[in-house]
Amino acid sequence: MKNFEFENPIDIAWCPGCGNFSIREILISALQELELDPTKVVFSSGIGQAAKMPQYINVNYFNGLHGRGIPVAVSIKAVNPELTVIAEGGDGDMYGEGGNHFIHNVRRNPDITHIVHNNMVYGLTKGQASPTSRKDFVTPIQINGVVNEPFNPLAVALILGATFVARSFSDEKDLTKELIKQAILHKGYSLVDIFHPCVSFNKINTFAWYKKNTYTLDESYDSSNLQNAMEKAMDTEKFALGILYKGKEKPAFHENQAAYKKEKTPMVDRVRALEKVNRLME
Amino acid sequence: MKNFEFENPIDIAWCPGCGNFSIREILISALQELELDPTKVVFSSGIGQAAKMPQYINVNYFNGLHGRGIPVAVSIKAVNPELTVIAEGGDGDMYGEGGNHFIHNVRRNPDITHIVHNNMVYGLTKGQASPTSRKDFVTPIQINGVVNEPFNPLAVALILGATFVARSFSDEKDLTKELIKQAILHKGYSLVDIFHPCVSFNKINTFAWYKKNTYTLDESYDSSNLQNAMEKAMDTEKFALGILYKGKEKPAFHENQAAYKKEKTPMVDRVRALEKVNRLME
Amino acid sequence: MRDSLTIVFSGEAGQGLQTIEDLIMKSAAPFYNVFSTSDVMSRIRGGNNTLEIRVSGKQIHAFKHGIDLLFLLNDHAYDRLHDRISEKTVILGEENFVDLDKIKEKNAKFSVLKMKELVKQAGNPIVANTILFGFVAGILKLNPEECRRLLTDKFKHLSEKIVTDNKNAFDIGFTEGGPFAFSFSIPKSDNASRYKVLNGNTAVGIGALAGGCNFISAYPMSPGTSLLEYLARMTEDFDIIVEQAEDEIAAINMVLGAWYAGGRGITTTSGGGFSLMIEGVSLSGMTETPCVIHVGQRPGPATGLPTRTEQADLNLAIHAGHGEFPRIIFAPGKLEDGVLLTQKAFFLADKYQVPVIVLTDQHFLESYGQMERLKLDKAYLTNQTIETKPGYKRYADDPTGISPRGIPGHGEGLVKVDSDEHDESGYITEDYKMRILMHEKRLRKKSLILEDYTDPELIGPKDYKHLIVGWGSTYGVLKEFIESSLHKDIAFLHIKQVYPLPEKLKDYFAGVESVISVENNSSGQMADLLKLDLDIPVTHRILKYSGEPFSIEEMERKIKEVLK
Amino acid sequence: MRDSLTIVFSGEAGQGLQTIEDLIMKSAAPFYNVFSTSDVMSRIRGGNNTLEIRVSGKQIHAFKHGIDLLFLLNDHAYDRLHDRISEKTVILGEENFVDLDKIKEKNAKFSVLKMKELVKQAGNPIVANTILFGFVAGILKLNPEECRRLLTDKFKHLSEKIVTDNKNAFDIGFTEGGPFAFSFSIPKSDNASRYKVLNGNTAVGIGALAGGCNFISAYPMSPGTSLLEYLARMTEDFDIIVEQAEDEIAAINMVLGAWYAGGRGITTTSGGGFSLMIEGVSLSGMTETPCVIHVGQRPGPATGLPTRTEQADLNLAIHAGHGEFPRIIFAPGKLEDGVLLTQKAFFLADKYQVPVIVLTDQHFLESYGQMERLKLDKAYLTNQTIETKPGYKRYADDPTGISPRGIPGHGEGLVKVDSDEHDESGYITEDYKMRILMHEKRLRKKSLILEDYTDPELIGPKDYKHLIVGWGSTYGVLKEFIESSLHKDIAFLHIKQVYPLPEKLKDYFAGVESVISVENNSSGQMADLLKLDLDIPVTHRILKYSGEPFSIEEMERKIKEVLK
């Protein structure tokens, strides 16, 4: 492998056994299989273990602030729609600190793929609860266990009009790869929430736990039906994996901009006529 | 009237004809009818036309920052659960700038009443789109009309586990009063989203528009059923007014705190024993 | 004959003072020098708002406290203005709009203006302001034909009837105003037509367009919102991506994303919103991603006085962001500055890969005045980015501190940008030596930036003994003070690039007897900066923090006090 | 005999250096003076982390560069330490953990420590660190009985077998370490048992409890998180409401709500999170709602070096918030400061109704040392709030600037608080005179606050010619420098309340030949403040911004350089 993979081995700061390694492998294969050109792909990420992903892929990246991966991704795509843009981060990053960007960007429908590594914990900061932590999860802060209702990102995305909503588990490699590929191909905002075990800080939602508490949607599932999707998303007894919903594509954020209605040239390639500006002062 | 009403007439900064006036009247009656003591009621609000409400009621208030009414309300209730706490603001304030607090506090279930004046526009800043603005609404910023999917606060609250979710329209005075009273009586987080016309900046969602596009849920509606509620909340063709959902009360945020598990005395009335602290250094 | 006339309209929010302002400013500008400024409450209807329009035969730039001609638009319009009335004032309004005793106290004149009747006569209730426009046009002896043409242009998109009604209303007002022309006559200006009438907001907007701005993301906040509105209006003609962000944090992060990908973005806000952007400013500093931030100051702390003016966020702008990194701060004083400094902001952000803050205030943004019709410099439009080669290193350790900036998708290299400390390639590093290398590389830009320093403007005699220092919107009042001053030994230095400051600025202060800093804040933030960075001892500070701009009379009085 | 011993353990994240630290510090503290500091990467497993433990017969407080005894825990543990090795160093580890040529270069000694074998001998793979503990206990001739008791306490909640295995492992290590005792023997301390061993985090936590803290809301961020964890552990015993906020903005707003309602709240974060709180700081200033903010600094800008140390956020703390308002900033240097200043922070926040920032850094928070067992002052626990009367005015214009503060539900009055400019009752106002009144009322507190100024600590001779100024965590290294220094004319002034500064501070600098500021930042932020606010000319700045603390050797060298 090359292309999105490095020539030489790299030092990866994740813990041995962490689900992030699988996700990395899968992600690289997905990008290769789509035959994308690394120079035309950009990752935007926040801060966290998950958010270190772009460091470990041979690709353009903007590794910004905790919680702010989405707004950066949205504007990158807007000024240059020829780029494939992926926003990637952890559950704390994307649903906690970044919660407001999550909800409002689903509404905005930017043509980006949103990959969230959901380990139900804050990994990098050593084990506090995340918005997706399940009840009774004990941590150094939540000493008597989590009491807040877990955040349901898929259901929220559906309600706010997302047209591509999927969930996977890092160990389901083929499925995950397929979902990522489809998400990238889908026009508009697409969410891929990926469960993965945090071997260092989450001793409850382990590899075995995910195995036991998830199942893959089969052929008979109709992912074009929003009602079905909502039901699946709301079911937190057993978590469905796969594309929960793939609706009709809507115009993407940048397509709605006046600047792209008349012409498709990326903003970065357009030249401003200064004479026109001078005329404003006549 | 007295009590929550002022002795002398006050100068109110709203526009003549604005729905906020009705809401004020209704709110004051609701508080009176519940026979609450103004010194034991606190409003926490942000910034906006709606958020000026506490100024016009004879009550305690913390009129803080745009978007931050909820976190302030939550901690007021936590340190002194004997107070009745109401967070109040506009659609921009509470769902836009304050969006992250909205979603995460529904999960936290603080025992506060959340009243949102929903005029589908930013009033105080002169007419930009708000998260609840409908598509095609033209403003000085959205010059070709709003394109984002409107935010659906009720559906989001339901999905995140809210146990009291209601909607009203400022002109439905009796209904609104009843909803506010019930919301205050309900333990835990309760949302009352109130439509009202902004006569200065929203020429689309006018008084007549709300009249035409809303209807009141009747006796036959079972508000204890979450499924029903979700359906009503998702229906944005015609907006249902009333209690969409009233579920079983759950422990409130402060009740979940260790400090209140052993005893009920408000935190403000407890005294720290310094000897105990000194002992930490032995 | 007086040299200038100060006309004030006092009414409520919602009574359309902006329409009056627009009509009078546009129609008077070809013949007179004009300046207008408003005092507006943070509400949509009611309360008390005032509009001041000054008309003169020579250049004027400032708020004047004393009123020559006052139009009262309702029965509580007088209350806040009593201080500004003198025996020279003529007050016009319905009989019941004033308490005659109060007016007598000041020996002012009251002249009944039966607006209700005139409006009835005009036959359309919505033309009241046009009558007032006509009235003033009558006093100023403007060409009625031109005025009627202006009305046609303004209203033709509504209906023909509305145009006719307005013209009619204008004529009624013109006739009523005529008799006052004699007592208020002022000389016409011989060069007024050289200028364009606009406000600071539009100036900054034109500057942004001239700087190649093709992206704006902002969250509404007075007085910053108008720039967002201006660029939104320009979207179609100038190809700009315009988005109202969900909050200010999104806004600045979107701007950074836009620059990273090769766009030229700006965000606009006021102090409160800027406070939310501080982490983003630090991100710009660390990743060396350019950005332009427009901060329209208003009185704080917190929500403060949302529609009033202050200059108290200079310190915050200088220190915004955790950690240490260079930045540039411009503070336009005159309308030309609004255009030129904003244009340059984009260029320098790109060139030095730093955040650039354009620091204005409500008074600058919302006052109208006249500006030279500029021809802009094309050089500022050229992107400073490069086409990348394979193995491209975003943070190559260039001796200047500036690593050539590539953008993704343009060239064969990869553009890797990191908010953690990173190595030359943009990978996270925890190596102390690399940290020092990269940190010093970034910090080196602070002095380099000074090569492009925008010189201050010195107004007044070259052989001054006393030097007044100002920045931002105090430009107007200080220029007018100097130009009308009898003290021939006082000059005024207007600092346009307020940060960083070069050593050479010291030359202006050499051998000076006193240095007076004039600022709309309570501590003298510029005075502090001059002391700290340049060892310039400011001997006097004239400060105002009520929310109002300085008036010309107040400035004269305060400077006299200080120098006596 | 040496006076102090510097032992370093080098391994990976996840190899349990914290356990070794805890055991050695606790068991050695009754007999020796001890100090420990870690160098940790921003990752959970792998990489390279080091732990330095210093043991001495007299008080020590600083990071030492030169290593006496180095334990290598893996085959890449040596790489980053080569610089710190000398002919005095003894290195211990498996044979394949080092490149003998490199060690020879430094004339250091290498002694094989067959950990794998010893672990096998102990029969349980998880006790490796206990063997190392035993090894060091052997060298230091600690009482083995006491050490075994410590192990029992630490592991008894797990299982009896684990306790036995650990004791066994300890004995193995103790036997192995014994032979080294002679070459590393140091004098025991005669007063060590007076002290408690703790780190800065715990000190600040105890201070918060002593200040009556009953509310914490924070979002995790290194190195600020540990305070949140500490108070969470104390919830049950001390009645504290503890909540992990959704973001830093929520955190500070929750803290303000808590104080408004009568609680005593704190939030904790680092520079990036603090940047997000800036608007909230301004809100505290405007509404005069007290709040306490703990900022644990780390190297910036942006994400920077998340687990390293810096002191570059003083300027941000001083200027945080749009608009102008008073605040207090404390910077603890020694552990006692951590307790006492944090306690006082709550008291002063309440008394002056201002934001109080406790500014620490990673090095202060995460280093362990010894502290006097303090008896705390009860006065600081008394609430400064009043019982309200009908017609209560929250912002009554008291000449001092302090309006008596009521809380809702306590008394017959209503407590109305506003982020807009307000009148005495707390209603929004747009009256310019009221604005001036209220703004000046708030600003007056700035000088009043100085009545409670916490004096700096002067270390060294009274008749000094040269004065070193430091703040925050440089306390340790500078104190140790002065106490071990041969220059009898140098003293060290540690400023604890870094803002605002009183005039009387100038006395320390009167007639001094040179003033040397020592700071962990690139510009000398304290030096700037001394110049700006007190006209104190700092003649030399010793600055470090690599992310590491100053070492004692480096300090000696740099001060010599500067004074030669």
Ligand SMILES: Cc1ncc(C[n+]2csc(CCOP(=O)(O)OP(=O)(O)O)c2C)c(N)n1
């Ligand atoms: C503004 C800000 N707040 C807090 C942090 C500290 N922080 C870094 S990563 C992280 C959470 C990581 O959790 P998650 O996003 O779930 O990622 P994971 O490590 O679990 O993959 C936090 C709180 C930060 N870097 N910036």
Ligand SMILES: Cc1ncc(C[n+]2csc(CCOP(=O)(O)OP(=O)(O)O)c2C)c(N)n1
């Ligand atoms: C941090 C910050 N950003 C922006 C603003 C400006 N602002 C004040 S009110 C408002 C929106 C008001 O809209 P909404 O909340 O819907 O209230 P309405 O006026 O419509 O009742 C905005 C953007 C502010 N005060 N603070």
Ligand code: SF4
């Ligand atoms: S801390 Fe958890 S999520 Fe992070 S790398 Fe380790 S195992 Fe993976």
Ligand code: SF4
């Ligand atoms: S602007 Fe709109 S919402 Fe605000 S007071 Fe006026 S009518 Fe009401």
Ligand SMILES: [Mg+2]
């Ligand atoms: Mg996580």
Ligand SMILES: [Mg+2]
């Ligand atoms: Mg609104």
